[in-house]
Amino acid sequence: VNFSPGPSALPLPVLEEAQATLVTLPEVGASPLEVSHRGSWFTGVIEEAEANLRELLAIPETHRVCFLQGGATLQFSMVPMNLLRGTGRAAAYVVTGSWSEKAVAEAEKEGRVRIAWTGREEGFVRVPDAAELDLPRDAAYAHVTTNETIQGVEFREIPAIDGAVPLVADASSDLLSRPMDLDRFGLLYGGAQKNAGPAGLTIVIVRDDLLERIPDGLGAMLDYRTFVRSSSLYNTPPVFAIYVVLLVTRWLRDEIGGLKAMADLNEEKASTLYSVIDEMPDVYRGHADPGSRSRMNVTFRTIRLPAGELDRAFVEQAEREGMIGLKGHRSVGGIRASIYNAVPLDGVRKLAAFMREFAAGIR
Amino acid sequence: VNFSPGPSALPLPVLEEAQATLVTLPEVGASPLEVSHRGSWFTGVIEEAEANLRELLAIPETHRVCFLQGGATLQFSMVPMNLLRGTGRAAAYVVTGSWSEKAVAEAEKEGRVRIAWTGREEGFVRVPDAAELDLPRDAAYAHVTTNETIQGVEFREIPAIDGAVPLVADASSDLLSRPMDLDRFGLLYGGAQKNAGPAGLTIVIVRDDLLERIPDGLGAMLDYRTFVRSSSLYNTPPVFAIYVVLLVTRWLRDEIGGLKAMADLNEEKASTLYSVIDEMPDVYRGHADPGSRSRMNVTFRTIRLPAGELDRAFVEQAEREGMIGLKGHRSVGGIRASIYNAVPLDGVRKLAAFMREFAAGIR
Numbered sequence: 006v007n008f009s010p011g012p013s014a015l016p017l018p019v020l021e022e023a024q025a026t027l028v029t030l031p032e033v034g035a036s037p038l039e040v041s042h043r044g045s046w047f048t049g050v051i052e053e054a055e056a057n058l059r060e061l062l063a064i065p066e067t068h069r070v071c072f073l074q075g076g077a078t079l080q081f082s083m084v085p086m087n088l089l090r091g092t093g094r095a096a097a098y099v100v101t102g103s104w105s106e107k108a109v110a111e112a113e114k115e116g117r118v119r120i121a122w123t124g125r126e127e128g129f130v131r132v133p134d135a136a137e138l139d140l141p142r143d144a145a146y147a148h149v150t151t152n153e154t155i156q157g158v159e160f161r162e163i164p165a166i167d168g169a170v171p172l173v174a175d176a177s178s179d180l181l182s183r184p185m186d187l188d189r190f191g192l193l194y195g196g197a198q199k200n201a202g203p204a205g206l207t208i209v210i211v212r213d214d215l216l217e218r219i220p221d222g223l224g225a226m227l228d229y230r231t232f233v234r235s236s237s238l239y240n241t242p243p244v245f246a247i248y249v250v251l252l253v254t255r256w257l258r259d260e261i262g263g264l265k266a267m268a269d270l271n272e273e274k275a276s277t278l279y280s281v282i283d284e285m286p287d288v289y290r291g292h293a294d295p296g297s298r299s300r301m302n303v304t305f306r307t308i309r310l311p312a313g314e315l316d317r318a319f320v321e322q323a324e325r326e327g328m329i330g331l332k333g334h335r336s337v338g339g340i341r342a343s344i345y346n347a348v349p350l351d352g353v354r355k356l357a358a359f360m361r362e363f364a365a366g367i368r
Numbered sequence: 369v370n371f372s373p374g375p376s377a378l379p380l381p382v383l384e385e386a387q388a389t390l391v392t393l394p395e396v397g398a399s400p401l402e403v404s405h406r407g408s409w410f411t412g413v414i415e416e417a418e419a420n421l422r423e424l425l426a427i428p429e430t431h432r433v434c435f436l437q438g439g440a441t442l443q444f445s446m447v448p449m450n451l452l453r454g455t456g457r458a459a460a461y462v463v464t465g466s467w468s469e470k471a472v473a474e475a476e477k478e479g480r481v482r483i484a485w486t487g488r489e490e491g492f493v494r495v496p497d498a499a500e501l502d503l504p505r506d507a508a509y510a511h512v513t514t515n516e517t518i519q520g521v522e523f524r525e526i527p528a529i530d531g532a533v534p535l536v537a538d539a540s541s542d543l544l545s546r547p548m549d550l551d552r553f554g555l556l557y558g559g560a561q562k563n564a565g566p567a568g569l570t571i572v573i574v575r576d577d578l579l580e581r582i583p584d585g586l587g588a589m590l591d592y593r594t595f596v597r598s599s600s601l602y603n604t605p606p607v608f609a610i611y612v613v614l615l616v617t618r619w620l621r622d623e624i625g626g627l628k629a630m631a632d633l634n635e636e637k638a639s640t641l642y643s644v645i646d647e648m649p650d651v652y653r654g655h656a657d658p659g660s661r662s663r664m665n666v667t668f669r670t671i672r673l674p675a676g677e678l679d680r681a682f683v684e685q686a687e688r689e690g691m692i693g694l695k696g697h698r699s700v701g702g703i704r705a706s707i708y709n710a711v712p713l714d715g716v717r718k719l720a721a722f723m724r725e726f727a728a729g730i731r
């Protein structure tokens with residue numbers, strides 16, 4: 006079972022279909038790694054990938070879907086280049102963990118940043134309520150990270166913000182894991198490599214009216230309008246990664262039954278692990294406050310001394326039993342089980358059983 | 369036979385190996401589409417990919433190899449952001465076709481551009497001699513496009529330039545097609561999707577001393593130093609594309625025998641087609657002057673009237689005989705046979721035979 010934080014597990018039927026066609030797509034006579042991005046096969050792929058994303062996420066007509074490269078980290082720069090540079094305003098950032106902090110560092114290169122809230126002093130164990138946010142009404146935008154992969158804290162509800170301030174979200178690690186109300190977002194972005202596909206593709210969903218705020222003079226590949234106007238075909242896109250996203254979205258629709266069903270399954274997976282943590286407070290301690298617990302990255306540690314040693318033993322024993330990717334991020338330590346869409350419930354139950362056995366062994 | 373201009377043919381053994389491991393890498397127990405970029409398997413992949421590139425291209429110790437995303441088009445912006453912005457100098461661009469012109473348009477957003485030479489008025493049929501270049505001795509850098517994919521003109525020899533001016537090259541469409549003297553280049557970049565791998569990966573080779581010129585304040589993903597310092601692992605790289613580059617470089621080394629052997633084969637492929645064109649001046653006309661002919665993209669047209677109609681017939685008949693991707697770029701028209709590394713000599717001979725038959729049919 007692959008509990009890696011990203012790149013992470015992909016659904017087996019997706020891998021099998023990608024494998025079957027990797028040397029030759031029957032309808033083309035060439036590999037998806039070598040077909041033209043201007044040909045009719047790929048035109049069908051990118052159009053259906055977008056249509057499936059629109060259907061799954063109920064993306065409103067007011068929003069464009071773009072396929073970019075460079076990961077969320079490039080978006081940390083592109084968002085303020087497009088929406089902050091030259092405005093004279095501040096951008097408000099809600100800082101809930103390591104990825105929010107990285108986003109702030111990049112935004113500060115482009116303009117003024119106002120920290121609307123930070124959980125740093127508390128150790129990034131929770132997300133804030135709307136009432137806690139220090140959000141100027143004339144902010145260029147408000148930025149949130151819907152799920153913090155490293156700390157394992159997630160917004161169950163995105164706080165209500167003043168409707169005049171565009172809400173921008175890094176949803177890299179929970180995009181497609183559950184329904185999201187896209188109407189509320191001015192711009193939402195995510196690297197594909199958690200729930201949507203392989204590494205090397207970034208999905209950006211942007212509301213039309215924000216395009217009008219973009220200053221002229223940005224590099225073509227750094228200006229969202231380039232991707233909107235060309236339907237993401239200004240230059241050669243990552244053809245194969247988009248094809249895999251197509252297969253993943255078909256799997257979500259046809260095998261899983263849509264994002265509500267996916268969310269229910271993810272909720273069950275997450276509570277399977279959190280309930281073991283809560284059952285055994287003398288052995289395990291969850292990193293996040295219960296109300297802010299991520300359904301994607303379950304972060305916890307063992308609390309027996311010597312600190313850290315049992316965590317290492319946990320990760321090593323789990324790996325011997327076929328469960329990989331469980332080591333916590335070096336900045337937080339401990340254990341992290343990333344249970345993205347493609348991690349099966351059975352695999353999560355296996356980990357829960359292992360957690361009980363491991364606890365019994367050290368008690 | 370796949371004569372597409374890019375993404376383009378990949379070697380069959382590479383596709384077969386990628387296919388065999390696509391669901392499960394035996395040594396990892398997971399797909400290359402889902403493994404962690406921090407794990408030992410991928411560490412081995414990226415290190416060997418770099419080592420193979422270094423060996424094949426004889427990259428000197430003074431130069432770093434980086435794996436980026438965004439294609440050459442993002443490099444059109446990154447080069448002047450890193451090497452022109454704030455210098456007060458001009459960057460000199462040698463304009464040999466459509467891609468050079470795009471590079472100029474992006475550079476102009478970042479600073480002053482001096483056109484060292486342009487072939488626009490001649491219709492981009494050739495590359496210039498060193499003596500023709502108007503190159504200021506204090507230029508921030510001189511930029512060339514080693515091969516113009518659309519017009520099919522290529523530098524056989526890169527013109528000598530003043531050693532104090534760093535030479536920057538877009539080598540997207542001939543990188544790895546032949547030996548190149550990397551000592552002469554300050555920075556050389558190329559999208560992978562012609563000779564090196566699939567779309568979604570950009571290879572950048574940069575000389576150490578140029579890193580010292582980079583202004584502070586660039587976005588992390590837009591600053592070459594980020595990639596050098598992190599060995600291209602600052603954020604999640606396009607794991608699978610880098611894996612395919614590894615397989616391609618192994619094929620070049622072990623099956624082809626290195627870049628000199630590859631260059632000889634490419635020369636034979638190109639002359640197989642150009643000799644048909646030269647044999648039949650009453651039917652075909654090559655776009656490029658003979659001394660500037662590309663060994664990667666053979667551009668030509670039929671010269672019988674009505675103009676254009678026979679070109680279309682040529683492309684359609686060839687496609688019926690299993691030769692795809694031959695339509696010339698819309699900006700140039702006519703016919704273009706892209707004969708990158710992975711297009712086999714047999715396939716090129718088949719096209720040459722078809723050219724002779726087609727000519728006989730209309731004479």
